[in-house]
Amino acid sequence: MKLSDELPVDHRLAKVYRMGAGLCGAILVTFGILGFTRKLGFFDTSGESIAGLSTNGLLSLISLVVGGLLLAGAVVGGNVASTLNMTIGTLFVLSGFVHLFILDRSANILDFGMSNVVFSFVMGLLILTFGMYGRVTGGLPHDNPYWRRRHPEEAEREADAARRSAAAGGMLGR
Template sequence: MKLRDELPTDHKLATVYRYGAAFCGVVLVAFGCLGFADQLSPFDTEGTRLAGLSTNGVLSLLSVLFGAVLIIGVVLGGNVASTLNMAVGTLFLLSGFVHLFILDRSANVLDFGMTNVVFSFVMGLLILTFGMYGRVSGGLPHDNPYWRRRHPEQAAREDALRRAPARPQITGPDVRPTASPET
């Protein structure tokens, strides 16, 4: 199975994946480009602040790369954008947890501060929510591709009922209901 086969190209969920990935990707690319414009050194941990976040050259590069990945998801659209959003959102959440534990230590080579950790959590949850929209829910409609994938037998029965020709109903005075064997 290919990822693009699961959703039709014009499915309304693809719009959510695309706009969410585009917004988050543009924010990340802008942050990274501002870091490059300031000509930050790659592993500087002296507390250079940009847009309220501490940064260095490597963090700017990572921001541009992850922003580009999300924008590539916008171009590809559909299920690819959703899957990329879920993967990148998970990585942002993990990064937030890791950097929370290495604040003020020598292992903090990306110069994360507490504002960066909060940003990582918020951005990760936002991106992850965009990726999960329409995939994770207890009340998905039966025409949703993710519901159909989880319930293939019931989806096949519903498809067969929709394709079956309508049977004419016989009604009239000479049609009598048959008695059940119990009576």
């Protein structure tokens, strides 16, 4: 079964995935655009900051691209948005760890400061939460497509019981 077949197109979880991708994508695109309006050098590490985060031209470009990907995921929606949120959220958290170790070193070509590291962790966890919502938990309701996928035998028994109940109700109505 393909991942895209797990979630019905009109399922209510798709709204959460779209909203999360759209919100986080808009924040990143705004940050990227503000960076480009300052005409920063591509690899400049002089400490220019926007909204309390240090930046340069390369970080602005990366923010625009990643934000654009999230906005595209918001447009597509469904499992695409969820999977994209989980992937990008994971990359943000990993980026936070990597940049935590390269602060104040020549390898810090994105001009990350501690505020950028904290932002990377927070944004990553936020995007991950939007992506995992309704997919990863112990208490999924039985109408959730992810629960049905993980418990096919029990889901089939419940579907059979519902069909028998509907058939009995139809015969009583005659």
